[in-house]
Amino acid sequence: MSRSYYIAGNWKMHKTRAEAAELAKALAARLKGGKHKYLVAPSFTLIETVAPIVKGSNIRLGAQNMAAEEQGAHTGEVSVLQLKDLGVQTVILGHSERRHVYKEDDGLINKKVLLALKHGLEVILCVGELLEEREAGKAEAVCETQTVEGLKGVAPADLDRIVIAYEPVWAIGTGKTATPEDADAIHAYIRKVVGKLYGPSEADKIIIQYGGSVKPENAAQLMAKENIDGALVGGAALKADSFAPIAQFDS
Ligand code: 13P
Numbered sequence: 001m002s003r004s005y006y007i008a009g010n011w012k013m014h015k016t017r018a019e020a021a022e023l024a025k026a027l028a029a030r031l032k033g034g035k036h037k038y039l040v041a042p043s044f045t046l047i048e049t050v051a052p053i054v055k056g057s058n059i060r061l062g063a064q065n066m067a068a069e070e071q072g073a074h075t076g077e078v079s080v081l082q083l084k085d086l087g088v089q090t091v092i093l094g095h096s097e098r099r100h101v102y103k104e105d106d107g108l109i110n111k112k113v114l115l116a117l118k119h120g121l122e123v124i125l126c127v128g129e130l131l132e133e134r135e136a137g138k139a140e141a142v143c144e145t146q147t148v149e150g151l152k153g154v155a156p157a158d159l160d161r162i163v164i165a166y167e168p169v170w171a172i173g174t175g176k177t178a179t180p181e182d183a184d185a186i187h188a189y190i191r192k193v194v195g196k197l198y199g200p201s202e203a204d205k206i207i208i209q210y211g212g213s214v215k216p217e218n219a220a221q222l223m224a225k226e227n228i229d230g231a232l233v234g235g236a237a238l239k240a241d242s243f244a245p246i247a248q249f250d251s
Pocket of ligand 1: 010173233
Protein backbone atom coordinates (compact mmCIF):
# COMPACT_ATOMS: atom_id res chain seq x y z
CA MET A 1 0.00 0.00 0.00
CA SER A 2 1.46 3.35 -1.00
CA ARG A 3 -0.69 5.36 1.42
CA SER A 4 0.91 6.63 4.61
CA TYR A 5 -0.86 6.90 7.95
CA TYR A 6 -2.18 10.28 9.04
CA ILE A 7 -3.15 10.82 12.69
CA ALA A 8 -4.94 14.07 13.52
CA GLY A 9 -6.09 15.53 16.81
CA ASN A 10 -9.25 17.63 16.81
CA TRP A 11 -9.14 19.53 20.08
CA LYS A 12 -12.70 20.82 19.59
CA MET A 13 -13.69 23.60 22.04
CA HIS A 14 -11.16 22.73 24.73
CA LYS A 15 -8.15 24.35 26.39
CA THR A 16 -6.85 27.76 27.29
CA ARG A 17 -3.70 29.14 25.69
CA ALA A 18 -1.48 27.88 28.51
CA GLU A 19 -3.01 24.40 28.34
CA ALA A 20 -2.74 24.33 24.57
CA ALA A 21 0.92 25.34 24.69
CA GLU A 22 1.65 22.60 27.21
CA LEU A 23 -0.02 19.93 25.08
CA ALA A 24 1.59 21.11 21.86
CA LYS A 25 5.04 21.11 23.48
CA ALA A 26 4.54 17.62 24.86
CA LEU A 27 3.41 16.33 21.47
CA ALA A 28 6.24 18.01 19.58
CA ALA A 29 8.67 16.26 21.93
CA ARG A 30 6.98 12.87 21.97
CA LEU A 31 6.21 12.61 18.26
CA LYS A 32 9.66 13.73 17.17
CA GLY A 33 10.94 11.19 14.69
CA GLY A 34 7.50 9.55 14.49
CA LYS A 35 6.96 7.67 11.27
CA HIS A 36 3.47 8.84 10.37
CA LYS A 37 1.90 12.17 9.38
CA TYR A 38 0.46 14.18 12.29
CA LEU A 39 -1.78 17.20 12.83
CA VAL A 40 -3.31 19.16 15.67
CA ALA A 41 -6.37 21.36 15.20
CA PRO A 42 -6.84 23.77 18.12
CA SER A 43 -9.60 26.37 18.48
CA PHE A 44 -9.12 29.60 16.52
CA THR A 45 -8.05 31.52 19.62
CA LEU A 46 -5.27 29.02 20.32
CA ILE A 47 -3.76 28.80 16.86
CA GLU A 48 -1.32 31.66 17.31
CA THR A 49 -0.05 30.08 20.53
CA VAL A 50 0.37 26.60 19.05
CA ALA A 51 1.83 27.73 15.69
CA PRO A 52 5.41 28.51 16.82
CA ILE A 53 5.52 25.33 18.94
CA VAL A 54 4.75 22.97 16.05
CA LYS A 55 6.58 24.99 13.41
CA GLY A 56 9.49 22.98 12.07
CA SER A 57 8.19 19.82 13.76
CA ASN A 58 6.48 16.89 12.05
CA ILE A 59 3.09 18.10 13.32
CA ARG A 60 0.92 20.06 10.93
CA LEU A 61 -1.18 23.00 12.09
CA GLY A 62 -4.91 22.67 11.49
CA ALA A 63 -8.11 24.62 12.06
CA GLN A 64 -11.50 23.12 12.85
CA ASN A 65 -13.60 25.16 10.44
CA MET A 66 -13.59 28.32 8.33
CA ALA A 67 -16.01 30.64 6.60
CA ALA A 68 -17.26 30.00 3.08
CA GLU A 69 -16.34 33.55 2.03
CA GLU A 70 -12.88 35.07 1.75
CA GLN A 71 -13.72 38.19 3.79
CA GLY A 72 -16.50 40.66 4.40
CA ALA A 73 -19.47 41.27 6.65
CA HIS A 74 -19.67 37.86 8.34
CA THR A 75 -19.90 38.49 12.06
CA GLY A 76 -18.39 35.72 14.12
CA GLU A 77 -16.75 33.91 11.21
CA VAL A 78 -13.06 33.29 10.52
CA SER A 79 -11.67 33.52 6.99
CA VAL A 80 -9.21 31.43 5.06
CA LEU A 81 -6.95 34.49 4.75
CA GLN A 82 -6.85 34.86 8.53
CA LEU A 83 -6.04 31.17 8.95
CA LYS A 84 -3.26 31.32 6.39
CA ASP A 85 -1.88 34.40 8.11
CA LEU A 86 -1.40 32.28 11.24
CA GLY A 87 0.35 29.51 9.35
CA VAL A 88 -2.57 27.09 9.21
CA GLN A 89 -1.89 24.31 6.69
CA THR A 90 -5.03 22.18 6.96
CA VAL A 91 -8.69 22.79 7.71
CA ILE A 92 -11.25 20.29 8.96
CA LEU A 93 -14.54 20.81 7.12
CA GLY A 94 -17.96 19.21 7.42
CA HIS A 95 -17.40 17.81 10.91
CA SER A 96 -20.62 16.19 12.14
CA GLU A 97 -20.89 18.80 14.90
CA ARG A 98 -20.89 21.47 12.19
CA ARG A 99 -23.40 19.51 10.11
CA HIS A 100 -25.83 18.52 12.85
CA VAL A 101 -25.51 21.14 15.59
CA TYR A 102 -24.78 24.15 13.39
CA LYS A 103 -26.80 22.95 10.39
CA GLU A 104 -24.10 23.20 7.75
CA ASP A 105 -25.30 21.51 4.57
CA ASP A 106 -23.39 19.84 1.76
CA GLY A 107 -23.59 22.95 -0.44
CA LEU A 108 -22.01 25.18 2.19
CA ILE A 109 -19.35 22.61 3.01
CA ASN A 110 -18.50 22.23 -0.68
CA LYS A 111 -18.08 26.00 -0.99
CA LYS A 112 -15.64 25.93 1.92
CA VAL A 113 -13.74 22.97 0.42
CA LEU A 114 -13.25 24.81 -2.88
CA LEU A 115 -12.18 28.02 -1.13
CA ALA A 116 -9.67 26.21 1.08
CA LEU A 117 -8.17 24.45 -1.94
CA LYS A 118 -8.01 27.72 -3.88
CA HIS A 119 -5.84 29.13 -1.09
CA GLY A 120 -3.55 26.14 -0.98
CA LEU A 121 -4.81 24.51 2.20
CA GLU A 122 -5.18 20.80 2.77
CA VAL A 123 -8.75 19.76 3.65
CA ILE A 124 -9.96 17.02 5.95
CA LEU A 125 -13.52 16.46 4.73
CA CYS A 126 -15.61 14.67 7.34
CA VAL A 127 -18.47 12.36 6.41
CA GLY A 128 -20.55 9.96 8.45
CA GLU A 129 -24.02 8.69 9.21
CA LEU A 130 -26.31 9.18 12.20
CA LEU A 131 -27.38 6.14 14.24
CA GLU A 132 -30.88 6.17 12.73
CA GLU A 133 -29.39 6.30 9.24
CA ARG A 134 -27.18 3.30 10.02
CA GLU A 135 -30.12 1.39 11.49
CA ALA A 136 -32.15 2.16 8.38
CA GLY A 137 -29.37 0.67 6.22
CA LYS A 138 -28.42 4.05 4.80
CA ALA A 139 -24.83 4.42 6.04
CA GLU A 140 -23.29 3.93 2.60
CA ALA A 141 -25.78 6.20 0.85
CA VAL A 142 -25.25 9.01 3.38
CA CYS A 143 -21.47 8.78 3.10
CA GLU A 144 -21.70 8.65 -0.69
CA THR A 145 -23.82 11.80 -0.87
CA GLN A 146 -21.60 13.69 1.56
CA THR A 147 -18.49 12.63 -0.37
CA VAL A 148 -19.87 13.40 -3.84
CA GLU A 149 -21.38 16.74 -2.80
CA GLY A 150 -18.35 17.73 -0.73
CA LEU A 151 -15.99 17.07 -3.66
CA LYS A 152 -18.13 18.73 -6.33
CA GLY A 153 -15.90 20.85 -8.57
CA VAL A 154 -12.65 19.62 -6.97
CA ALA A 155 -10.11 19.28 -9.77
CA PRO A 156 -8.25 15.97 -9.99
CA ALA A 157 -5.00 17.90 -9.53
CA ASP A 158 -6.21 19.10 -6.12
CA LEU A 159 -7.27 15.70 -4.84
CA ASP A 160 -3.89 15.10 -3.22
CA ARG A 161 -4.79 17.89 -0.77
CA ILE A 162 -8.04 16.15 0.23
CA VAL A 163 -8.25 13.72 3.12
CA ILE A 164 -11.57 12.12 3.98
CA ALA A 165 -12.46 11.35 7.59
CA TYR A 166 -15.20 8.77 8.14
CA GLU A 167 -16.77 9.58 11.48
CA PRO A 168 -19.95 7.65 12.25
CA VAL A 169 -21.86 10.17 14.35
CA TRP A 170 -22.99 7.50 16.83
CA ALA A 171 -19.35 6.71 17.63
CA ILE A 172 -18.23 10.28 18.36
CA GLY A 173 -17.62 10.98 22.02
CA THR A 174 -19.78 8.02 23.01
CA GLY A 175 -17.11 5.44 23.75
CA LYS A 176 -18.72 3.26 21.04
CA THR A 177 -16.20 2.57 18.30
CA ALA A 178 -17.24 1.08 14.99
CA THR A 179 -15.75 -2.39 14.76
CA PRO A 180 -12.64 -2.39 12.57
CA GLU A 181 -14.62 -4.53 10.08
CA ASP A 182 -17.60 -2.16 9.93
CA ALA A 183 -15.37 0.88 9.61
CA ASP A 184 -13.26 -0.77 6.92
CA ALA A 185 -16.37 -1.63 4.91
CA ILE A 186 -17.47 1.99 4.81
CA HIS A 187 -13.93 3.15 4.06
CA ALA A 188 -13.84 0.72 1.14
CA TYR A 189 -17.16 2.06 -0.06
CA ILE A 190 -15.98 5.69 0.16
CA ARG A 191 -12.86 4.70 -1.77
CA LYS A 192 -15.09 3.20 -4.44
CA VAL A 193 -17.07 6.44 -4.61
CA VAL A 194 -13.82 8.40 -5.07
CA GLY A 195 -12.88 5.89 -7.77
CA LYS A 196 -16.12 6.52 -9.63
CA LEU A 197 -15.39 10.26 -9.54
CA TYR A 198 -11.64 10.30 -10.19
CA GLY A 199 -10.57 6.85 -11.32
CA PRO A 200 -8.98 3.87 -9.56
CA SER A 201 -5.48 5.27 -9.05
CA GLU A 202 -6.80 8.35 -7.23
CA ALA A 203 -9.07 6.10 -5.17
CA ASP A 204 -6.07 4.02 -4.22
CA LYS A 205 -4.10 7.10 -3.14
CA ILE A 206 -6.66 9.00 -1.09
CA ILE A 207 -6.15 8.96 2.68
CA ILE A 208 -9.30 7.99 4.61
CA GLN A 209 -9.12 8.50 8.37
CA TYR A 210 -11.46 6.92 10.88
CA GLY A 211 -12.89 9.00 13.72
CA GLY A 212 -15.10 8.06 16.65
CA SER A 213 -13.80 7.02 20.08
CA VAL A 214 -10.32 6.15 18.85
CA LYS A 215 -8.14 5.31 21.86
CA PRO A 216 -4.68 3.85 22.45
CA GLU A 217 -6.40 0.47 23.05
CA ASN A 218 -8.20 0.27 19.70
CA ALA A 219 -5.96 2.29 17.35
CA ALA A 220 -3.76 -0.54 16.10
CA GLN A 221 -6.71 -2.85 15.26
CA LEU A 222 -8.41 -0.08 13.31
CA MET A 223 -5.23 0.94 11.48
CA ALA A 224 -4.54 -2.68 10.54
CA LYS A 225 -7.53 -2.63 8.20
CA GLU A 226 -6.75 -2.26 4.53
CA ASN A 227 -8.79 0.88 3.94
CA ILE A 228 -8.18 2.72 7.21
CA ASP A 229 -5.30 5.15 6.75
CA GLY A 230 -5.27 7.05 10.00
CA ALA A 231 -7.45 8.61 12.63
CA LEU A 232 -9.20 11.83 13.50
CA VAL A 233 -9.14 11.80 17.26
CA GLY A 234 -11.30 13.90 19.58
CA GLY A 235 -11.32 13.17 23.33
CA ALA A 236 -8.10 11.16 23.33
CA ALA A 237 -6.30 13.99 21.51
CA LEU A 238 -6.56 16.24 24.57
CA LYS A 239 -3.76 14.54 26.46
CA ALA A 240 -0.27 13.69 25.25
CA ASP A 241 -0.50 10.46 27.22
CA SER A 242 -3.40 9.25 25.09
CA PHE A 243 -2.65 10.94 21.74
CA ALA A 244 1.03 9.97 21.56
CA PRO A 245 0.38 6.21 21.80
CA ILE A 246 -2.32 6.47 19.13
CA ALA A 247 0.06 8.44 16.90
CA GLN A 248 2.78 5.86 17.53
CA PHE A 249 0.63 2.77 17.14
CA ASP A 250 2.47 -0.30 15.98
CA SER A 251 1.80 -0.92 12.32
P1 13P B 1 -13.99 11.31 19.83
O1 13P B 1 -12.62 10.74 19.53
O2 13P B 1 -14.05 12.09 21.10
O3 13P B 1 -15.06 10.29 19.69
O4 13P B 1 -14.26 12.41 18.67
C1 13P B 1 -14.09 12.06 17.34
C2 13P B 1 -14.18 13.30 16.53
O5 13P B 1 -15.25 13.87 16.38
C3 13P B 1 -12.95 13.83 15.93
O6 13P B 1 -13.22 14.82 14.99
